[in-house]
Amino acid sequence: MRTLSVLLQKEFRQLSRNKFVPKVIVLFPIMVMLVIPWVTTMDVRNVGVTVVDDDRSTLSRRLVDNIDASEYLSVIAVCDDYAAALALLEAGETDAILEIPDDCESSLLEGRLKKMNISANGVNAMKGSLGSRYLMGAIAQTLAEVQAEKGLPASVEPTVVRNFYNPTLEYRNYMVPALMIMLLVMICGFLPALNLVGEKETGTIEQINVTPVGRFTFTLAKLIPFWLVGLVVLSIAMLLAWGVYALSPAGSVAGIYAAALLFVFTMSGLGVAIANKSDTMQQAMFVMFFIVIIFILMSGLLTPIDSMPAWAQKITLFLPPRYFIEIMRSIYLKGATFGDLWHDFAALGVFAVVFDLIAVAAYKKRS
Amino acid sequence: MNARYAIEIDGLTKRYGSMTALDRVSFRVERGELFGLIGPDGAGKTTLFRLLTTLMNPDEGTAAVDGLDCVASYRQIRSRVGYMPGRFSLYADLSVEENLAFFAALFGVRVADNYDLIAPIYRQIEPFRTRRAGKLSGGMKQKLALCCALIHRPSVLFLDEPTTGVDAVSRSEFWDMLAELKAKEISILVSTPYMDEADRCDRIALINEGHLLAVDSPRGIVSAYGERIYTLSGGDMYALLLAARRLPHVRRCCPFGAAHHLSVDADFDAAACRRQLMDEGFADVALQPAESGIEDVFIKLMNHE
Structure with a gap:
């Protein structure tokens, strides 16, 4: 425990001295939440x-x-x-x-x-x-x-369509929770990967590897800071959604944070696992990018999973964002409760455990 | 812990794909010894360090540090050795004292516990203790790295090319520090590509392309393998080198800084050879007997392979 706290102190100290990362953590969600909901509208006008x-x-x-x-x-x-x-x-x-x-x-x-x-x-x-x-x-x-x-009989009985939960079919209401997920995918996936490969590139990990520090403790110290970062990013995004778009969760905020925490465990575990298997920044970034694109395009973030071909729908079962998206939209727009969504929470929980264990297992102190 | 040897290596072999980085290397380092590993870049020095510090597993052979097997007891070894890699690998964005406290904490000790050991070195960088490690000069970085490697009072210290890229004065100071550590009963394995540093070691191993060429004290190596050496200089040095190689009773002639080194037979006649070179048109030919050094031995052994 003492070793973990020493490692964490070091991580936070480095994070606070970094010229780039703290700016990303604050500016990235602000930029995305202020700009993207206006431009990614699917409402067709004119x-x-x-x-x-x-x-x-x-x-x-x-x-x-x-x-x-x-x-x-x-x-x-x-x-x-x-x-x-x-x-x-x-x-x-x-x-x-x-x-x-x-x-x-x-x-x-x-x-x-x-x-x-x-x-x-x-x-x-x-x-x-x-x-x-x-x-x-x-x-x-x-x-x-x-x-x-x-006074003629009506030729066609016009069908009346009413959209529940998002009555005006405002695309923005559909997009804002999705953007929050995208932020967490990017920040909690890329930053831990960058951090760890950075230690490889500067050779500092060599010095750590000859110490008695266990790989579980070391990996945990790499993950925890980004769990907190993820929650900070989510909070900024939710405040902006409420302040700028008057969109607040119809369901419980605690449920959103619980799901976000599970998702952040998953993403940071993935980032660290990839970093452990990469020798250079480029390699790690390329693999991360590939996975992130699949996550964003295939897990129902932008297009509904129901309209994908059957084989693709099966693939989406293995994509953790799929479950988080389901939870976020249901809680934000429908006010769903934990009871309605327990299977999504369970799936996300399994991913969190598996990905973090992979992150630990992928770290080899000796080659 | 009363293992007889600080390091005991037997038939150690490491391959990277089809390349053999270390080929059946065996030697022993006594307790409290300052042992030098001398060889050019690519000789396998760093590979040997990585094997001994348990960062890699060997393909064949065994190695023991402080009496502990490098493969089976790697965990115990990690708390007993200090390792300073060839590249500066402390945290550039942490300050001098933060780095030191961090590595002390990882080994479960406090800086104060072993301060006596590092004090002579740390005092030199103490005025800069709040400065970020990345902003230190090369010599100061090296001193900080040594402090961090020593902070848990290791029984064996591994230094991989600690003096590479360091100025001559700092290099000399560094060897003085090692002598002090040796006096505190820390066994040290140090590698260097500089042959002139070999004399500061108790014993040395000459290593080239993964093969061990010789292990002995610097003096022992020179007397065992040394030959009669002459230094030769004057005029067009390259033409002189070629001409000297044609002289009778000259075994080898190699460029060696400002002068060439000739290793010669017992029948070599310096005066006659000098005259012959002057006749061939070389001006100011100086041909003097010299003492054979480690580098001469190294070149000889390397050519015999």
Whole structure:
């Protein structure tokens, strides 16, 4: 225990004298939390629509007005023929084309509505598909209004969609907990790895290896400072989420910290294990980077796991962030309790133990 | 602990892939002895240190430090030896006193416990005790490293090229410090690429390319392997070297600082050879008998391999 406290004192002293790391610990979460939620929005706005109006009726004019009035859509032009509209699409000036067929209004009044055509630019898949969905929504609403005014039976029963837990489907609410996880992945994975490989590169570990210090104690002294760093980073991020985005956990803060602690055990163990197996900074960073990319892209941080192919979903079972993400989003947005999430906590706990044991086992005082 | 030898090595072999770094090396270091390991870079000195300080396991052979086997009893060895690697490997961002206290604590002792041992060395760097170790000069770093290696009063001290890259005055001071430690009954194994430092050791081992060439006292080595040596200088040194190699009864002629060293047979006639060289057009030829040194022996043994 005395050896551990001596080693810890040394680690904290070095940390406080480091010119780079303390700045990263404070500035990195601030930068990420202040900037990224604004720029990584998947809400599609300003979808440009060009209308090919073959009908030239009250209905078609009303459609154009309603589309233009939509918050998400704006009418770029109204053309006489499809070729002109297509030219606009190809020039990138419009994102979608709506064709209103001839006799559209009269067909509506007769109750056999002619089909309208939407063509969307699929290069930006998100904008194309969401844009045409918004467009369909605007059309359906307009048609329903007209049918109601004329006393016609409604052709389509509009489906009402209500999103629980994130009522406005605000993408930011979905992203902010994910960004906190990303911060912990980066800081608690990279910093311990950098620290340990640094000792290898300067040769100081050689001097430690000839002392009677046990590898368990030494590894623990390398991990503990970054567990605390992880909690500091998380606290900064949560304060900013509350102060700037008015987002506070719907569930218990203690639950979030408990999960974060387990996750930080895991990440720092991984970083130290990789550092133990690397001889140089470059080697350690490259391997870390590879793993971090897989963690970020595959564990449901940005895209839902349910929409991945079945084999990929199986792989995600072995990615610790997957469970942490589940816990964070559930507690933050749904107010889930430990009882709901105990299996995620258990999985994270297993990863924490396994990764930290690997970190100890990977440290060899003799080659 | 009353092991007879401080270090006992028998048939020690270490390979890195297909390269043999140490080839069946055997020697013993007496208790309280200052033992020098002399050899050029790549001779296997550092490998030997890493084996003896339990940082590596040998492929063949056995080694014992303080009577303890390096493979089986590595834990006990670690608390009994002091190791100063060739590269400065203390914490550059900790101060002088912090480094010292840190290493003392790792061995479970306090600085005050063994202060008497390090005092003569530590006093020289004490004025800078709050300075970061990384900001010390080369000679001071070396003294701090020695203090840190000694703070737990090891019975055997391993110093891997402690004087490499250190100025001549500091080097001489350093050897004085080692002599003092020896007087305090610490056995010391020290390596150096500088042949002129061999004379400061009780005994030396000459090592080259993983092979042990000779083990004896410096004087013993010179008298056992020494030959008649002449120094030769004058005019165009390179042409002179080539010309000297053609002289009768000259076994070897090697460049040696400002003059060449000729090792010669009993039949060598210095006056005749000098005349011959003058006739060949070399001006100011100086050919004088000299005492054979460790370096001459080293070159001879190396060529015999």
